[in-house]
Amino acid sequence: MAEITSPSPYRRWRKPPLIKNPWLRWGVVIGALVYLALAISSVSVDSARIARGLERGGRMIAAFLQPDFVSRWDDIQIGVLESLTMTVVSTIAGVLLSVPIGLGAARNIVPTPIYLICRGIITLSRTFQEVVIAIVFVVMFGFGPLAGVCTLAFATIGFLAKLLAEDIEEIDPAPLEAIRATGAGWLKTITYAVMPQVSARLVGLSVYRFDINLRESAIVGIVGAGGIGSTLQTTFNRYDYDVAGAILIIIITLVMMTELVSAQIRKRLQ
Amino acid sequence: MLRIEQLVKRYPTGDTALRGVSLSVAEGQVVALIGPSGAGKSTLIRCVNRLVEPTSGKIWLRDTEITALHPRQLRRIRRRIGMIFQEYALVERLSVMENVLSGRLGYVNFWQSWFRRFPQTDIDQAFTLLDRVGLSDFIDKRADELSGGQRQRVGIARALIQSPDLLLVDEPTASLDPKTSRQIMRLITELARERGLAVIINIHDVPLAQMFVQRIVGLRAGEIVYDGPPDGLTPDRLSEIYGAEDWGASQATTAEQEPSLTAQE
Amino acid sequence: MPVRIANNGKIWQRYDTTTRLRLWGGWLGGTVITLICWQLIANRTRWEFAADAPRQLAIFLQRVFPPDWSYINQLWQPLWDTLTIATLGTLLAVIIALPLSFLAARNTTPHPVIRYLTLLIIVVSRSVNSLIWALIIVAITGPGVLAGIIAIALRSIGFIGKLAFESVEETSREPVEAITATGASRLQVLSYSILPQVMPSFAGISIFRWDINIREATVIGLVGAGGIGLNLNATVNLLRWDQAGMIFVVIFGLVLISEAISARVRQAII
Numbered sequence: 001m002a003e004i005t006s007p008s009p010y011r012r013w014r015k016p017p018l019i020k021n022p023w024l025r026w027g028v029v030i031g032a033l034v035y036l037a038l039a040i041s042s043v044s045v046d047s048a049r050i051a052r053g054l055e056r057g058g059r060m061i062a063a064f065l066q067p068d069f070v071s072r073w074d075d076i077q078i079g080v081l082e083s084l085t086m087t088v089v090s091t092i093a094g095v096l097l098s099v100p101i102g103l104g105a106a107r108n109i110v111p112t113p114i115y116l117i118c119r120g121i122i123t124l125s126r127t128f129q130e131v132v133i134a135i136v137f138v139v140m141f142g143f144g145p146l147a148g149v150c151t152l153a154f155a156t157i158g159f160l161a162k163l164l165a166e167d168i169e170e171i172d173p174a175p176l177e178a179i180r181a182t183g184a185g186w187l188k189t190i191t192y193a194v195m196p197q198v199s200a201r202l203v204g205l206s207v208y209r210f211d212i213n214l215r216e217s218a219i220v221g222i223v224g225a226g227g228i229g230s231t232l233q234t235t236f237n238r239y240d241y242d243v244a245g246a247i248l249i250i251i252i253t254l255v256m257m258t259e260l261v262s263a264q265i266r267k268r269l270q
Numbered sequence: 271m272l273r274i275e276q277l278v279k280r281y282p283t284g285d286t287a288l289r290g291v292s293l294s295v296a297e298g299q300v301v302a303l304i305g306p307s308g309a310g311k312s313t314l315i316r317c318v319n320r321l322v323e324p325t326s327g328k329i330w331l332r333d334t335e336i337t338a339l340h341p342r343q344l345r346r347i348r349r350r351i352g353m354i355f356q357e358y359a360l361v362e363r364l365s366v367m368e369n370v371l372s373g374r375l376g377y378v379n380f381w382q383s384w385f386r387r388f389p390q391t392d393i394d395q396a397f398t399l400l401d402r403v404g405l406s407d408f409i410d411k412r413a414d415e416l417s418g419g420q421r422q423r424v425g426i427a428r429a430l431i432q433s434p435d436l437l438l439v440d441e442p443t444a445s446l447d448p449k450t451s452r453q454i455m456r457l458i459t460e461l462a463r464e465r466g467l468a469v470i471i472n473i474h475d476v477p478l479a480q481m482f483v484q485r486i487v488g489l490r491a492g493e494i495v496y497d498g499p500p501d502g503l504t505p506d507r508l509s510e511i512y513g514a515e516d517w518g519a520s521q522a523t524t525a526e527q528e529p530s531l532t533a534q535e
Numbered sequence: 536m537p538v539r540i541a542n543n544g545k546i547w548q549r550y551d552t553t554t555r556l557r558l559w560g561g562w563l564g565g566t567v568i569t570l571i572c573w574q575l576i577a578n579r580t581r582w583e584f585a586a587d588a589p590r591q592l593a594i595f596l597q598r599v600f601p602p603d604w605s606y607i608n609q610l611w612q613p614l615w616d617t618l619t620i621a622t623l624g625t626l627l628a629v630i631i632a633l634p635l636s637f638l639a640a641r642n643t644t645p646h647p648v649i650r651y652l653t654l655l656i657i658v659v660s661r662s663v664n665s666l667i668w669a670l671i672i673v674a675i676t677g678p679g680v681l682a683g684i685i686a687i688a689l690r691s692i693g694f695i696g697k698l699a700f701e702s703v704e705e706t707s708r709e710p711v712e713a714i715t716a717t718g719a720s721r722l723q724v725l726s727y728s729i730l731p732q733v734m735p736s737f738a739g740i741s742i743f744r745w746d747i748n749i750r751e752a753t754v755i756g757l758v759g760a761g762g763i764g765l766n767l768n769a770t771v772n773l774l775r776w777d778q779a780g781m782i783f784v785v786i787f788g789l790v791l792i793s794e795a796i797s798a799r800v801r802q803a804i805i
Binding site: 035039040042043044045046049050053054056057060081082084085086088089092127128129131132135136139140141142144145146149215216218219222223226229232233236248251252255256 | 565568569571572573575576577579580581584585588591592595615616618619622623658659661662663664666667670671674675676677679680681684750751753754757758767771779783786787790791
């Protein structure tokens with residue numbers, strides 16, 4: 001077939017590099033490699049300990065495959081029930097708190113001082129992992145699920161109020177002005193011009209946060225804030241891996257089920 | 271050189287796209303395939319390189335029976351069949367050069383292609399083709415920065431760098447404005463003539479096909495209902511292919527040398 | 536929004552009767568469930584402690600402020616470890632999750648059975664919290680940074696894998712067809728038509744998870760998996776709240792910096 005006989009001079013082609021400046025390019029590459037080398041070398045690996053651990057890992061897997069739901073069923077039942085109730089209450093409370101704080105954190109509808117306070121609360125909640133927050137609430141309320149509920153509700157604010165505020169900042173300003181022009185007060189403006197534009201997404205995000213809260217409710221117990229977490233930690237400390245396996249299976253099943261349900265709900269909302 | 275015998279394609283949904291199509295294309299011949307949407311044009315050319323698996327029937331390219339090939343042999347024969355697409359089907363985030371060189375993938379091994387180390391002969395060919403289709407200034411531009419006509423030129427270069435024996439062209443102008451459409455059709459037919467390629471062009475724009483192509487095949491509901499020269503397409507024939515319509519208007523314009531660009535469809 | 540004809544004119548109501556009944560039922564049911572859940576939590580709360588919360592908070596704040604600034608000198612190593620855990624853990628997860636995503640995506644999977652196995656791995660990884668993974672891994676490898684890296688990686692595989700395979704499923708089909716038609720092999724089709732389409736979202740997802748992992752890495756030390764959480768655990772157990780306060784300050788700074796970095800990098804990619 002027609003082979004191309006190239007009359008054009010010998011022309012080279014190389015894929016142009018992602019970063020044009022060679023100094024910067026090699027700087028980034030070498031910097032990354034040096035960091036990786038330092039990071040890896042700072043990880044101490046005790047191979048004898050791991051060898052012993054692998055044997056334990058084998059026992060653990062065997063135990064997970066024959067989970068023991070029975071022998072500590074009472075503890076498991078209480079823990080799981082606590083986790084579930086904590087999830088429900090904290091999500092509801094979190095949503096109720098997120099709406100005013102989210103409104104307050106939207107630059108286009110509130111004065112600056114309120115904006116700064118609400119943003120501050122959100123940043124505080126987003127920065128600290130749930131367990132760190134739980135430590136503080138346990139100090140305040142003592143051990144038990146109430147601290148867990150407060151933790152998860154507070155963490156919900158950081159997630160929900162932030163996204164709500166971002167949504168509100170992006171709403172169409174025309175209805176806002178139209179309702180204001182009718183002489184409506186601030187509250188009426190919010191209910192008629194702002195909430196209709198963001199409410200569907202708010203419900204979707206709340207359902208999504210329910211999933212997250214369920215997952216987190218399984219761990220805040222590690223610092224004493226209620227739920228299945230403390231039972232789980234105890235089983236590990238006592239090497240009761242068959243009970244631990246049972247708890248893990250329950251957690252995974254619950255998370256999967258709520259995720260399926262919430263995916264359905266969110267799909268219907270769209 | 272291409273022989274299709276009694277080709278049938280039935281989709282799992284139960285729709286029959288092709289009902290025993292037989293067709294031969296000679297060396298260097300350019301054929302336009304016309305017909306209404308859903309007539310099976312697209313399915314027919316995709317059966318030739320088995321992007322769509324035919325239900326029954328045989329396809330021969332020279333003395334190779336395409337329909338009997340194993341996956342590895344099929345990849346080998348696909349290198350000899352270039353394809354040009356309606357929506358250009360470029361990889362948007364790759365550069366023009368990378369898109370053109372992707373036509374050589376069947377000839378290089380995986381690591382060569384991964385590190386973009388194509389043989390210098392391929393790169394020479396790519397430069398020559400890009401000069402030929404008028405894109406030498408866009409070599410390291412990303413494909414999504416180009417206009418529709420420019421993208422289709424990249425698509426043409428990608429198909430031709432395969433050094434194909436046969437070119438399959440699927441609605442090359444459907445996403446282009448009338449002027450660019452004619453430029454692209456002219457480019458494809460000229461390149462085919464230069465290289466002595468056999469070409470099958472799916473096209474719904476009858477006047478455009480009549481302008482550039484010597485043989486037209488009409489497809490209706492998966493069957494060939496016309497096979498002949500462009501001027502044999504009388505209003506009666508067109509009605510047979512597309513259903514009843516007043517064809518006079520468009521016939522009148524195509525009779526002229528430069529038909530009005532608005533009188534298409 | 537139906538309009539009803541009553542004896543003296545039209546009456547407008549927002550919803551028709553059945554929808555209204557359903558809405559009422561939903562609200563009623565939701566309220567009842569929340570109240571029951573709240574009752575369970577209230578029963579398990581020692582209210583005399585909870586009533587004391589404001590005073591406890593005041594005491595807590597007094598002890599935290601001012602933080603023990605000199606304690607920072609002992610925190611550089613834990614900080615480095617926290618960063619290492621987050622970065623290497625994310626890297627490990629990326630290396631495993633991205634190939635998995637091609638096995639899990641409907642359009643690139645070699646076989647439906649492999650697809651379901653991969654989806655199972657992703658679901659299990661996602662459902663179990665980093666802290667729980669850390670509990671499991673610490674039991675095998677012993678406490679330390681290595682356990683943290685593995686725990687973070689195990690949780691992140693599911694997160695990255697899920698988002699990544701969804702973006703693989705959203706790629707457009709035309710380039711795949713075109714590259715296949717050139718006679719390219721399966722791997723070449725993947726690397727030339729699908730990979731360029733998903734590369735930006737892969738990078739975005741990985742950076743996003745790195746940002747989350749910094750936060751997670753601050754707490755997995757609570758169960759012995761290395762990082763600044765080890766110090767947090769020790770100071771809380773010793774009731775050295777001034778030192779704990781310093782740790783809070785350090786975590787706050789670390790998270791703010793990592794968030795700024797990830798925002799910059801994501802902006803550069805998109």
